[in-house]
Amino acid sequence: MIAHLALPRILRLGGGAVREIGDVVASLGLTRPLVVTDSFLVGTGAAERMIKDLTAAGVSPRLFADTVADPTTDSLAAGVLAIREHGSDSVIGFGGGSPMDTAKALGLLGRQGGQMRDYKAPRANSGPALPVIAVPTTAGSGSEATQFTVISDSSGGEKMLCVGPAFLPVAAVIDYELTVSMPPRLTSDTGVDALTHAIEAYVSTKANPFSDNLALVAIGTIGRVLRRAYADGDDLEAREQMMLAATTAGMAFSNSSVALVHGMSRPIGAHFGVAHGLSNAMLLPAVTAFSVRAAPARYGDCARALGVATGLDDNATAAGNLVSALTELCRDLRVPTPATYGIDSDRWHELIPVMAEQALASGSPANNPRVPADTEIRGLYEQIYS
Template identity: 80%
Template sequence: MSVPIALPRIMRIGAGAVADIGEVVTSLGLSRPLVVTDSFLVGTGAAEQMIKNLETAGLSPRLFDGTVPDPTTASLEAGLVAIREHNSDSVIGFGGGSPMDTAKALGLLGRQGGEMRDYKAPRINVGPALPIIAVPTTAGSGSEATQFTVISDSESDEKMLCPGLAFLPLAAVIDYELTVSMPPRLTADTGVDALTHAIEAYVSKKANPFSDSLALIAIGTIGRVLRRAYTDGHDAEAREQMMLAATQAGIAFSNSSVALVHGMSRPIGAHFHVAHGLSNAMLFPAVTAFSVRAAESRYADCARALGVAAEHDSDASAADRLVRALTDLCRDVEVPTPRAYGIDRVRWDELTPLMAEQALASGSPNNNPRVPTEAEIRDLYAQIYG
């Protein structure tokens, strides 16, 4: 049986690649891009430099810096106005996962209209959409190479997974030098996010040989260098390897799937405004422990790739080592529990049934090696709280 594989048409990877943005856009026959970014990159001057690079190439860009963390349907409205006013023929997502997810949503809505909730899973969206060029500034989301976007419904607080080729960037420009200024907390959260992508892609029921190879490479790289990047943000080699691994993990899960961690993570982000990578990290060890017996050999492969188990270790032993290694990693990069993060226990318990319902509705838990019941998801939320 064949496996459908989808990748960006063009990828520029390496130090200084962002300076080639004008050449990339021109090569696609585009001329009026909307640059979607956030106030942070405006403040650093990076957004202004991108606009200059595009103008130097003879293009007519416009800047939209209204992206918000964990973008909402309400936050898209001003971007759609900017697309119409500028008569944009493309959208550049410049930043972390939130600007790239915003750019993807604007690309679809800018062509098709409607409401974002019309496009959430299980609907598969194939277009039409404005072409997307993705330029990540964090090493984690992998959104530059995925056929997904995640947008929160401003009315219901549901964090909606919206899948399909309409959201796959046409081009990705991947320059690790853009990540050197990331603070330790963001480095950790995005790094654990990338590791989650790689491991979930490998153990997913939709895994395939193509996604497997990239997932295992990414797992090994992240295991070697994430702590280094967290400890010393100016470690150029660690930054470069983390950036590449995050993209590889993104390609892997885009062509396989994510699973239970992501299904449970989205409601935490929506209701408690926890960054996506951090909410994944809060869940990662406990969900892996819950799932590991259902796919011991696959989790054992991950442990060996991560460097925490040897070839002669039994699969059961290696899988257990993986759970311990994830627990140790989250401790070393100081991932807080929901309680330590400041989330009220009463509110957490009150929302747990709704979060469990939303996690299941996303479809991601069905890809998990062990498919949970709603009661088991509620129990996992209780386990990780404090």
């Protein structure tokens, strides 16, 4: 098997790395970046500091802070206009998964135009696109190292997966100090998101030796420190390790794929406004339990990496331990069910057929070790509700 791999050209890692953003941009020969962020980072002053650091490096930035959670096709229009008005030669995604997804989409639209629905999977997008520099402020999405973006279609609500090297950041600045202000709920949701990326990258039918190694390292790290980061946001060692694990997991699934959890997660976010990491967490134990019998050796390896099985355990036992451990982890992190989150039962069950259809159409379930039928996806949605 020949693996086709893609990684950011430049990585800056460590506490305080964000202050080097001007040097990173200048070293790439770029001069007019659009800084894509959100109102929260404007409110904290972090966006203003980045603008000052860029300006001090001789760069001419423009700030765009109108990103929205779970970006939509409508929300991109103002960003495309900002790129044209500024004459931007690059885009900086500064924030969590939503600002980075927005930045990636704007990088493509800023060069090629059109509508995001023109670029959704299964189309593979190789460019051209404006170069993107990613600066994550959460330890979860791994978007700083992936060739994916997810944009919701405002006209129909579908969460569209868009893939290809055109969306891969040319550089990533990974500063764990930016995550210290994350509250426990966000720490939990993004952390389980990163764990889901790593597990799905490893069990995916598109896995390869390169992604395997990254995935297992990320699983082991998250197993050791996620509860610590959740319990004590000032635990800097846990914050640093979670940030590294999220990026590592991002590299893993970007060079493998995600699978059934993600396929089922996107419709939950689209129809009920549930954050992506949280909808992954709602699904992860049940989908893993559904899938383990199709690849006990792969799931057994995940259990051993997570520290809930040893080499003395056979694969079936180890895989069973993984399901139990994920259930316990989500309980410890107080992950709600759709019911306890407040989603109306009638509306949930009314939309199950639509969500199952959208999950299958995304293509991600086809990468799962056990490829589900429509009726099985419906059953899983029924199962996780309460």
